[in-house]
Amino acid sequence: MTAPDLADIHAAADRIAGAVLRTPFLHSRTLSEIIGTEVWLKFENLQFTAAYKERGALNKLLQLNADERARGVIAASAGNHAQAVAYHGRRLGIPVTIVMPLSTPLVKVGQTEEHGARVILHGERFDDAYAHARELEAAEGLVFVHPFDDPDIVAGTGTIAIEMLDEVPDLDMLVVPIGGGGLISGMAIAGRALRPDIEVIGVEAELYPSMKNVVEGGHGAIGGDTLAEGIAVKVPGQLTRGIIRDHVDRIDLVAEKDLEHAVALLVGIEKTVVEGAGAAGLALLLAQPERFRGKKVATVLCGGNIDTHLLANVLIRELVRCGRIARLRIGAQDRPGALAAITACFHAAGVNILETNHQRIFSKLPAKDTVIEVECEARDARAIDLLVEQLEAKGFAVESPRPDEVPRRRG
Structure with missing residues (x-):
C-alpha cells in the first residue's frame, strides 16, 4: 500500500464535500486559561454518526466501481466505523455487512442496523470478528472496508487537518488520538505538507500503547478496561505505522483519570458530549500543561458515542475528584444525640447530606x-x-x- 499525499487528501475533500459536515473549529477561552496555552477544538463529534469516521468511509465508498457497489461491502467494527460505513452505504445504495463481536453493546448493534446494515455477531473479541469478516469477504465476494489501514481511509481523515489549517493557518501543534493510526496519519500528512514546521503529537491510552511500542520500540503492557475504547487497538496498522514514523514527532500516553477529567470538562465547559477516545488529546493537554505553554494547539474531538450510564458515572466521579461530592466515615459513640450533633455540623458548613448508613457490626471500633x-x-x-x-x-x-x-484517616 502506498500512503496518500496532499493531492489525494484534497481530492478526498472535494469528493466528500456536502455529504460530510465541515465541523466547527473553535477557540476555547476557558480551556486556554486552564492550560495556559491557546487551545482550539475540532468538533468531529458533531458529525451525523457522531464521529470523524464518516470522512474515510465515504471517501472509500465513493471510489468503488459499479460492480463493487453491486456486490456490497463488509467491515469489522464494534463502534464508530460500523456506523459510518452503514450510514453512507445506505445513502449510496451499497449493501453493507458489519461483523461485530458478541460482546458489542446492544445499543451499538441497534444503531448500526438502523442505518440499514446486515449485522453479524461473531466471536468474543474484535480479532475474531475481523477474521470472520475476511472469510465472508472471500466467500461472498464483498469489498472489505478497513477501519484505518487503507490509503483511501487515511486520505479521508486528512481532510480534517485541511479544514483546521484553512481556518487557523498559524497553528503550532496538532494533538491527535491514536488507535489504529488512520486519523493521525491523514492529519499528519496534510499538516506537514501545508505547514512543514508544525508539530504533530499522538496520544494513546496508557493501557493501550500499541503504536508507541511499534514506532518507538517500547514494551508497554497492552490490555485492560479503558474509557477510550475507540482507540483501544492491540495491533496498529501496517500502512499507518510507517506514516507515523515519518510524520509524527512523538507519541504520549494518558491515564484513565485524565481521560475522565477531559470528558467531564468538555461537558461542563464546552457543553459537548465526547467519548473517551475523542477526549484523549485534551486529556494530554490537561495532564501536562507545561509542555504546551505559549503554543497555539489544536486537538480533535474525534467522537461522541459514549454510553449515557457511563457518562453519568464519569461526571459524578469528577464531582468527587474536585471535592463537590464526598463520602465521610465518621466514628461516633452510639448514644442519643450523636447523629444530631453530626448533622448540626453539616448544616453549619452548608453541606447537603445525600445518603447515610450506620455501621455497627462490620467495624473495628x-x-x-x-x-x-x-x-x-x-x-x-x-x-x-x-x-x-x-x-x-x-x-x-x-x-x-x-x-x-489511599483512604486516609483524618483526626
Whole structure:
C-alpha cells in the first residue's frame, strides 16, 4: 500500500464535500486559561454518526466501481466505523455487512442496523470478528472496508487537518488520538505538507500503547478496561505505522483519570458530549500543561458515542475528584444525640447530606461506638474541608477517601 499525499487528501475533500459536515473549529477561552496555552477544538463529534469516521468511509465508498457497489461491502467494527460505513452505504445504495463481536453493546448493534446494515455477531473479541469478516469477504465476494489501514481511509481523515489549517493557518501543534493510526496519519500528512514546521503529537491510552511500542520500540503492557475504547487497538496498522514514523514527532500516553477529567470538562465547559477516545488529546493537554505553554494547539474531538450510564458515572466521579461530592466515615459513640450533633455540623458548613448508613457490626471500633457513612454534596472542596474540621473539633474521627487516593484517616 502506498500512503496518500496532499493531492489525494484534497481530492478526498472535494469528493466528500456536502455529504460530510465541515465541523466547527473553535477557540476555547476557558480551556486556554486552564492550560495556559491557546487551545482550539475540532468538533468531529458533531458529525451525523457522531464521529470523524464518516470522512474515510465515504471517501472509500465513493471510489468503488459499479460492480463493487453491486456486490456490497463488509467491515469489522464494534463502534464508530460500523456506523459510518452503514450510514453512507445506505445513502449510496451499497449493501453493507458489519461483523461485530458478541460482546458489542446492544445499543451499538441497534444503531448500526438502523442505518440499514446486515449485522453479524461473531466471536468474543474484535480479532475474531475481523477474521470472520475476511472469510465472508472471500466467500461472498464483498469489498472489505478497513477501519484505518487503507490509503483511501487515511486520505479521508486528512481532510480534517485541511479544514483546521484553512481556518487557523498559524497553528503550532496538532494533538491527535491514536488507535489504529488512520486519523493521525491523514492529519499528519496534510499538516506537514501545508505547514512543514508544525508539530504533530499522538496520544494513546496508557493501557493501550500499541503504536508507541511499534514506532518507538517500547514494551508497554497492552490490555485492560479503558474509557477510550475507540482507540483501544492491540495491533496498529501496517500502512499507518510507517506514516507515523515519518510524520509524527512523538507519541504520549494518558491515564484513565485524565481521560475522565477531559470528558467531564468538555461537558461542563464546552457543553459537548465526547467519548473517551475523542477526549484523549485534551486529556494530554490537561495532564501536562507545561509542555504546551505559549503554543497555539489544536486537538480533535474525534467522537461522541459514549454510553449515557457511563457518562453519568464519569461526571459524578469528577464531582468527587474536585471535592463537590464526598463520602465521610465518621466514628461516633452510639448514644442519643450523636447523629444530631453530626448533622448540626453539616448544616453549619452548608453541606447537603445525600445518603447515610450506620455501621455497627462490620467495624473495628469498640462495641459501644458506631460508624456513620455519609455521602454529601457541597459547593466546593473547601466546604467539605471546613465540615471535617468542625466534626473533628467536636471529637469525631473522620475518614474522607477520594478517588485515586489511599483512604486516609483524618483526626
